[in-house]
Amino acid sequence: MVSVLVVVIGMGVLQLALVLHVRNTLVSCASEGALLGARLGAQPGEGAARTRDLAQRSLAAAYSQDVTQTTVTTPDGVQVVEVTVVAPLPVLGLLGPSGSLTVHGRAFLESQR
Template sequence: MPRPSRPRGAGRGDSGAAVADFAMVAALVTLLFVAVFQLGLALHIRNTLISCASEGARLGARDGARPEEGAQRTRELIAASLSPRFAQDVSVSLTESGGVQAVSVRVVAPLPVLGPLGPDRSLDVVGRAFLESQ
């Protein structure tokens, strides 16, 4: 049986193109996945730290409480929700704005980066609450 004839040169240069296309697309999709994962991880850690610092500031601002109690509570919340290594640099201070005193809890924590991509390697967040004993 004779082979079906096809136009000259058709299909000869396309051999292996699907493999090359897959390799290029797979690399791009992997890079996009890692970038989105890094962004999601950074936002999760940032939002958790802000929440813990705000909760600690509210505790430190209660009537009859000391601001240092708020810093300690912030450390406990961060250690319970993320990891104790994120709670190593927690400080508290009293600030005043417009004649109103507030407790400020500042957390400086590392930001895990999955490689050379991403922001600088630390987060600095502040939680504030008005002092109730004014």
């Protein structure tokens, strides 16, 4: 009986580690894409394309399906490039039913001085 409990707790810890790995990887990809999209002379959508490429290389193609890039203005008047990734949240390993996970990456728009 104790061994079953240990296995269930161990599987729960592994599942949590997988979800955190996917989340942290997507945050890193979105941040890198935002940095590329915010540089001086960058083309519209360049950051989103970079984020898609990084997510496909790091995780799988399913995690890079819904990537958007927008330029937003903060309440202080500062413009930032924001890359948003909506990806499936792995519930049973990398397979199985899942919810969704939304992460954002932001970078200061270099064209403003």
